[in-house]
Amino acid sequence: MDTSNTENGDPVGASQGVTSVSGSVPGGGPHAFDGLAAAVLDDQGAVVGWTGTAQDLTGFRADEVHGRPVRELLADLPRDLHRATQLPATGRVRLRHRCGNTIDVTFRTTRVSGSAAFLVLAAPTLHAADHQHGAALLRALTAQNRITIALHDTDLTTVQTNAMPDTLDGRPVQPGTRLNDALCAEDAESIEAVLRQVLETGIPVLGRNQHVSWRHRPVPRHALSLSAFRLEDARGRPTGVAALYTDDTGLRARRQLDLAREVAERVGGSLDVVRTAHDLADVLVPAFGDLAVVDLAQAVFDGDEPPERLGGGDLHLRMAALVPATAAWPAGIKSGNLVPPLSDHPLLRRFQQGETVVYGPDDFGALIGGRQLVEQLLPHDAHAVMAAPLYARGLTLGAIVVWRTGLSEPFTEDEVDLMRQIASRGALAMDNARRYTREHRAAMALQQSLLPPATTDTAAAETAGVYLPTGRGAGTRGDWYDAIALPSLRLALVAGDVIGHGIPASATMGRLRAAIQTLSDLELEPDELLTRIADLVQRLAAEASPGSHDAMGATCLYAVYDPVTRRCAMASAGHPPPVLVRPDGTAEAVGILPGPPLAVCGMPYETTTIDLEPGSVLALYTDGLVHLGPHHIDDGLRRLTDALATSCRPDRALDDTGRALLGDLVDEAPRDDATLLLARTRAVPAEDVAHWQIPVDPAAVSEARAWATRQLTAWGLADLLFPTELIVSELVTNAIRYGRPPAELRLIRHHVLVCEVTDSNSAQPRLRRARTTDEGGRGLFLVAQLAERWGCRHGQNSKTIWSEQTIQCSAD
Incomplete structure (x- = not known):
């Protein structure tokens, strides 16, 4: 084999023209086998060819190793190579480096066709393992039928994909094509803009929502989730973009079911209208929108029914809950604020008739009226608003308003339907809280009125x-x-x-x-x-x-x-x-x-x-x-x-x-x-209480009057002498005539003068009107006329008849 072409370059096939899985060659991109060392050995194991990458790996030049047995370059010769009559097809050894270090490499050998020489390819074991793991990961991803993976070169041409070549079947691309070959032009342009941004900046995109239509079947549109990241070679140079597409239609349906279930679990647990409003807003952010506010009619806070209202003006709405509480809201929006008057806009009319409405910043400005109010109340970077009425038992209790900002997606029809369900459940919980508030206020008012x-x-x-x-x-x-x-x-x-x-x-x-x-x-x-x-x-x-x-x-x-x-x-x-x-x-x-x-x-x-x-x-x-x-x-x-x-x-x-x-x-x-x-x-001082035992003798009546006169005189109550003498006379007479001994007369001085006569007969005295011819029966009637009030109380074996007279305070 002629080795002159390999001494300072790579053997043919070592680093040139590696085709992709799809059979196409990436245009102008780095090769898959850059840095792979190669050497050619004769049938005796001597080095007859040495590449520049082999020199980079070991530090030895071609003239230093040419003709030397390859075993001299090995730091430790495995036992299986000692006994081998020929080089194994693959293995792992440690090579000597010219500076004295050793290098762990993985190698592969193959006989050169038409020659007794062997081609040996080697790479550091760590790099070979990375390549194996990466290849395994790529195979695993391409085997997934629910994830479409596409590798694009620097021109955004698809060089590898796991999409079937004969049908799109819900997948966006095919190998060897551009995105506009599979998608509608507008959707392809949108996705390519994202991929180009990733290729240029290196910043990955995760879970971006995309709605696409296939070129051959524009209807229906499909919801996709796009994730993309840049591909780089070992030197950090961009080689393309990897894109992962998942059909988000089913996932969104599951998310909506999860959101509806969370609303059912979390909203309605409190019977406080403000707490219910906060629970409702908390569920919606960030699962449904970026910002949410729950407005309630002022009457709802008090437990009353809000009045029916149609048209613009001051609707007497108050912001009960804002989520998030502080971030992203303009300074003019705070919890507890009154909602400003609204214009008589068609959107408002539709809302008041129970319809969930979606609108943008321009419509919001038309509803609020006035550019200054828009700047004060419009959340930063907001592009879409959804407002749903809280409608229960024929009453509009308030509204749920959800905002989407930044790069978030617009609201869809299925999300409008979901919001109707959420608002219906939220309205029921809010109405229960309102009715409880009304009953609680009534019970509290009743109880407070009944307490002393x-x-x-x-x-x-x-x-x-x-x-x-x-x-x-x-x-x-x-x-x-x-x-x-x-x-x-x-x-x-x-x-x-x-x-x-x-x-x-x-x-x-x-x-x-x-x-x-x-x-x-x-x-x-x-x-x-x-x-x-x-x-x-x-x-x-x-x-x-x-x-x-x-x-x-x-x-x-x-x-x-x-x-x-x-x-x-x-x-x-x-x-x-x-x-x-x-x-x-x-x-x-x-x-x-x-x-x-x-x-x-x-x-x-x-x-x-x-x-x-x-x-x-x-x-x-x-x-x-x-x-x-x-x-x-x-x-x-x-x-x-x-x-x-x-x-x-x-x-x-x-x-x-x-x-x-x-x-x-x-x-x-x-x-x-x-x-x-x-x-x-407190206690009544002893000097303000006087006792006198009543003898069982009718003559004791005059003695009782005299004793009472002396006591009142000592107390300075001369103005009460006459009525007190009459009261004492009548009560003592009754005790002697109808009572049982022992009997006692007691006088108590405070803000009133108390006169008490106690005897051992528990029979209840009766007040009656004596006839003209009656000789008696006027005693208690006389007492009732002279005293402010009188009465009788019973002890275990006694009764006490008492009377009270007001003591007039003398002016200084």
């Missing part, structure tokens, strides 16, 4: 009540508190919790509160009052419809504090115990034995009586304050007790203390209503 004033100030105590409604979707739950002023300066404290929620629970709470106030005027003992309330609840439950039974049960704590005796009597119907904070700062839960809830009859209630020092704080609450998340009710009660001991200071107002406690103990979105009633007790 937040603070009271009486002779017995100063009180402060705090109510925090639930933050969940269940609405108000009928928790209440009350502070009821009773005769003889006493004070009733009430805390209750109705089972159920919403307006039915608030209505039941109002009925129970009214009943307790009525029964408290009878001055019953706490256990007796709860027994009667339980009977009432049973009657209400029997009268209620089956769907309202859940709002007919309740728990209740009823306590009565007497500032004269400084004692507090209380009973519980399934309600948690009150917490007592003493003046020294120590706190503990009162050891009270609770009876059954008010919906359960047949079990007795028990009255517990405790002594209270002046300045003590009694805290009544509902279980929403101690049932906190994973905490057990006992843990919650301990937390409340510790917090009360820390917060209830004499120098701090009770209403401030109550609000601070609820803020510290209750989550931002409590699972249940939380109610707290704080009462700081």
